[in-house]
Amino acid sequence: MKLDDIKKLHQKKYRNSFGFYLVEGEHLVLELEKAADTNKVLMGAQLFVTDSYQHWSSRLPKTLLSEKQMARITDTKSPQGIIAIVPCSASHDVTQPLVMPISNKERTIYLHEIQDPGNLGTILRTLAWFGNFRCLISPESVDPYNPKVVRASMGAIFHVPIEVDVPLKELIHRYSRFACLDIQGKRVSNNKFSDYDCYIFGNEARGLPQAEIDQLKATTFSIQGAGNIESLNLATAVNICAYELNRDTMFN
Amino acid sequence: MKLDDIKKLHQKKYRNSFGFYLVEGEHLVLELEKAADTNKVLMGAQLFVTDSYQHWSSRLPKTLLSEKQMARITDTKSPQGIIAIVPCSASHDVTQPLVMPISNKERTIYLHEIQDPGNLGTILRTLAWFGNFRCLISPESVDPYNPKVVRASMGAIFHVPIEVDVPLKELIHRYSRFACLDIQGKRVSNNKFSDYDCYIFGNEARGLPQAEIDQLKATTFSIQGAGNIESLNLATAVNICAYELNRDTMFN
Known part of the structure; x- marks a missing residue:
């Protein structure tokens, strides 16, 4: 790939057309190499x-750039x-067909029109931490x-x-038991909370589109609070649910 | 307060000397007015x-500014x-003496050298959501x-x-039962996790200073993961613990 094209990967439309995204810095590249094992x-x-990393040992193909060239692409x-x-397709789990029999252990988190990059990054970090989660992202969301x-x-x-770009309406073709998070619902600590295969979360400000949620016959759950403030942060809600889904099963 | 002094409240040293901080925008001011009830x-x-808010109804004293004056202070x-x-002291719970008998319900979260403003903001949001939490922040932390x-x-x-500026070493004069979060420890889902009165969390990158934690005879707990990645986000860890501490007690 040409240097000018690599620079373009800062923009979503070029990531889509080239099928690659950028990963910058030593820490993230180390994580990338570890993950490539599996x-x-x-x-x-x-x-x-650049020069300072020319002795960096890696199984990945490596191109040496001048400082000036590096400054151009970052x-x-x-x-x-x-x-x-990094190929975007690496996150698509290409080992499995797109409509696959979901493994017993895997659960899906569906994020509807999530906007904040920090929220999405933190959610992915939590899902990786617990493992066995798939993340589906609706159209009109921040690009992962x-x-x-x-x-x-x-x-x-x-x-x-x-x-990415999975419409809420298509979930019905793939899953049968839906749970969604909203203000008024059963407690997530309810032992039925783990009985679903797709967990739906709404946009930071607008929440969920009720009519579409009704069509999926989703069961509503909530994280009960003391009533001081309007809402929890979206990432916090997802993270607490991911914790709850792993609380009694995987590690005990 | 003079306009030039208000502008200075963007800097920590002036917030400290004047004892006020800035709260900007309609949504936050509404929350401020609601909270002033209690x-x-x-x-x-x-x-x-400015003009566009001159009819804003409020019990708080209100000063009308020109657009230009407003631009100067924001x-x-x-x-x-x-x-x-807003007076910084409003968060200090001035209704209670500084060294007070802790109420049975209140729990303390101690954050050691937290750096990220987004993390601290999200943590405060979660603590307010569940209620009955006090937040202590160490020196060398981001200013709340x-x-x-x-x-x-x-x-x-x-x-x-x-x-703010509460040294880790001083906790011993105020609390007797300490828990801390780290990689290797008992599960936070353990029913003993709620038996402590001060919960200690470390810096985003460096974690906790082990020698000082040992002196407090803190019990270590952890949020077990699948081993894919190194760590959970700090705010996520605090938020999951706050959830766990409220999971079986307050709302059931």
């Missing part, structure tokens, strides 16, 4: 490094001197391959199967 | 508005036209009255008693 699609990544004021381009999301995910983006 | 110290706040590119200065923290807290800062 996810072979990540071996399609390529490294670009947005960071003081670039670390190591950057990778946005550099801010990648950074906030702290490498979790290499571990969580992600699908 | 926290009388918040009635020491003052509003500054950092926002397109200011909403409504801003408040930093405008980014205030914004991320979504008004929660008006509800949570906060104390």
Whole structure:
């Protein structure tokens, strides 16, 4: 890929057309290489490094750049001197057909019109932490391959199967038991909360589109509070649910 | 307070010397006014508005500013036209002496050298959501009255008693049963997790200073993961613990 094209990967439309996203800095590249041990699609990544990283040992193909060339492809004021381009398809779990029999253990988190890159990054980090989660993202959401999301995910983006632009209406063809999070509902600590295969969360400000949720016959759950403030942060709500779904099962 | 002094409240040292912080925008000011119903110290706040908010009904003293004057005191590119200065002491729970008998229900979250304003804001939002939490912040931490923290807290800062610059070493004079969060420890789902009165969390990158934690004879707990990635986000860890502490008690 040409340097000018790599620079374009800062924009969503070019990430879509080239099928790669950017991963910047030593910490994230290390996480990428570790993850490539188990996810072979990540071996399609390529490294670009300046002098200071020329001895960086890696199984990934490596191209040496001048400081000036590096400055051209990065947005960071003081670039670390190591950057990778990574296939977007690595998150798509290409080992499985798109409509697959869901494994017994895997659960799906569906995010409807999530906007904040920090929220999405933190959610991915939590889903990777607990494992066995798939993340589906609706149209009109923040792009998970946005550099801010990648950074906030702290490498979790290499571990969580992600699908983008999945319309809420299509979920019905793939799952049968839906739960959604809203203000008024059963407690997530209810032992039935783990009985669903798709968990739906709404936009930061607008919440969920009620008519579509009704069509899915989703059961509503909520995280009960003391009533001081209007709402929990979206990422906090997702993270608490992910914790609750793993609380009694996996690690006990 | 003079306009030039209000502008200075963007900086920590002036917030400390004047004892006020800034709250900007309609949503946060509404939350401030609601919270003033139960926290009388918040009635020491003052509003500054432009023409578009001149009919804003409020029990707080209100000063009308020109657009130009407003632009001078705000950092926002397109200011909403409504801003408040709020006494920092409103978070200090001045209804109680500093070393007080802790109420049976209240629990303390201690944050050691927390750096990220978004993390602190989200944590405060979660603590306000569940209620009955006090937040202690160590020296060398992000200032809770930093405008980014205030914004991320979504008004929660008006509800949570906060104390700043509290050294870890002083906790021993105030609490007797300490829990801390770290990688290797008992599960937070363990029913003993709720038996403590002070919960200690470390810095985003460095974690906790082990020698000082040992002196407090703190019991270590952890949120078990699947081993894919190194760590959970700090705010996520605090939020899950706050949820766990309320899971079986308050709302069931």
